[in-house]
Amino acid sequence: MTAHRNFKRRVRARAAKTGESYTAALRHFRPTPSGEPDMPEKTLRIAVAQSTVHEDPTDPTLLRGSGAEVRDLMRRAADAGARLVHFTEGAICFPSKRVMSELGPDEIGPSDWSRADWTVLQEELDRIAALSGELRVWTVIPSVHQLPDGTRPHNSMYVVSDQGTVVARYDERMLSTTKITWMYTPGTEPVTFEVDGYRFGLALGLDVLFPELFTEYDRLDVDGVLVSYCSHIPQNEHIGVQSRGIAVTNTYWICLAAAANPDGGLESSVIDPRGNLVAEGPADGQPGIAVTDVARADVTTIGREFRSRTRDRVSS
Incomplete structure (x- = not known):
């Protein structure tokens, strides 16, 4: 009852x-x-990928290699019955500030994005989208999003439907000093999308360190947030701790997609609304996937209603 x-x-x-x-x-x-x-509510099977990250968007061989690995992991997720597969920041490429610097690599300066191989990058994204349609899975794939007229690009996440169509894009909002000074244009808005009746929000990069973004998604009535994170800095265990805290504070699911990096100290994971780890990527930091079933939890509704009532009382 x-x-x-x-x-x-x-x-x-x-x-x-x-x-x-x-x-x-x-x-x-x-x-x-x-x-x-x-009737019992239908669960949603999701896969979180742990994939190799390359740092040079001027190298077509690296871009094609990343795209091939992404598609291999997509097939593995589909074989496991997943309806959605979620990838890390930089899954196609995580451009290095030194590679992109117009003064570099020894001196950091404004990024020269004209050097990026945008043609190959788009080809790989198109192949990923086409495979989503073939496999009938939803794919959340981060990538650099080119802007017109020489404007710095966004660091973005594309949502590709199971029909092979890009249906949404989220742009990282809380850019690091390096990203906002030399590399990217920040995003401005939260983004949500739905798969089989489940609503998800999106967060990218350093967004994970800013609780107010996740409170915003709580108010948007999401069932979970997909967080893509990559860092050049080793030992990122605190990002896992932060993600578990976000999940339990907002009583919704967190799917954290991290890079395949034996020195990173961080594995891809799925965290339930009570902050429990229910699935993790390979502990040795190698490429792979973790699969689990997401279900709506009473604690999500109860927690959300409690927070809403309390906020209303405080603000009245």
Whole structure:
């Protein structure tokens, strides 16, 4: 009965937020012929990838190698029954400030993005999108997003549907000093998307260190946030700790995609709304995937309603 009441509470909360009728809101959660919430909610199988990261976007061989590895991991995820596969920041390329510096490599200066092989980069992204359609899986793949007129690019995450179409793009907002000074244009907005009735937010790079971004996603009623993170600095265990804290603070799922790096101190992982690790990538830092089933948790609804009531009381 508790699960039934919590389910109805979620439906009513959506109806109040969107202005839909209860019946219309119910179809968002579970479309059934009768409209009655009498069947268990469907879980969603997701895969988080741990992939090799290269740093030179001027080298077409490296770009093609990264693309090939991404597609191999996509196939492994599909073979495991995943509906969504999530990749790390820099899965195609994580451009080095020294490689890109117009003064470098010995001196850091503005990045010369004209040197990037944009043609090969787009070809690899197109192949990834096409394979998503063939495999009927959703793919979240970070990449550099080119902007017109010489404007610095975004550091981005593309969401590719199971039809092979890019349906959303998120741009990293909380850029590091190096990124914002020499390399990228920051993003400005949160982004959400839905797979089989589950809603996800997106975070990239140093976004993971800023709790307010995840509070924002809590208010956007997500079931989880997909976080892609890569760093040149070794020993990144604290990012795993930070991610578990985000999950339990907001009582939603966190999927953390990290680089394949034996010295990084960080594995890709999936964290449940209570902060428990439920799946992890290879502990030796090698490329691979971790697969698990995501389910809606009563603690998400209860925690979200508690936070909302408390915020309303404090602000009134």
